[in-house]
Amino acid sequence: MRILYHFPTSPFARRTRLALAHKGLSFELRDSRSHPNIQAEARRLSPLKTVPVLVEEDGRVIGDSTAISHYLDRAYPSAPPLWPTGPEDAFALFELAPLVDVVQNGLADLGARYYALHTSEAWGAVKAEAMDRVQRALDALAQRVSALSRPTVARSGWSAADMWLVTMEHWLATLPQRATQFAPAAQIVSLGWRLPPEISRWADQHRDRPEVKALG
């Protein structure tokens, strides 16, 4: 059985769950935060030390949500594509996906991984530079979804770009409520970014998709 190590709230893991669902692939979910042994197992399997980590049926291990998605397209070419290859769709997808990653990586780095440095003298300058990049990426994403004349980024329909955006929006929109119980969420909220309402309005069109609802 294929195994996916994840955190239920991780946008990177949630997009991978959507990607596997799109490909029609079954998998067992293992929550790395549910028990220290499961986290240790995921970290032993992948030097990336992040989730998602996918263990294929033959035991091979691959980490990183973007790498996993490209692997899935090549390993399961007869299933619907995650990254449609027509030039126009490809441009829209490959322009948008890194903007989502800049937002998520920027906030996770500053608000969680390196937050211990917030008392450093250099913090203000480092934070200003990183948050400018995060907010500019969010504003660019808002502009891209506002310009769409259809619910999906690609003409051909639901694709990785939509999965990336839907899971980013959910993560950002739910951080304030998680902040009361989870210190890193409070730290990320305290960084002072703004989720443009255009992105949430765009995501509204996809909340009822069965695979999105199944994420919880």
Ligand SMILES: N[C@@H](CCC(=O)N[C@@H](CS)C(=O)NCC(=O)O)C(=O)O
């Ligand atoms: N580039 C990676 C990023 C994954 C990532 O940052 N995952 C976070 C959860 S949202 C994580 O595992 N953080 C744990 C840590 O950094 O120790 C991907 O696309 O999978």
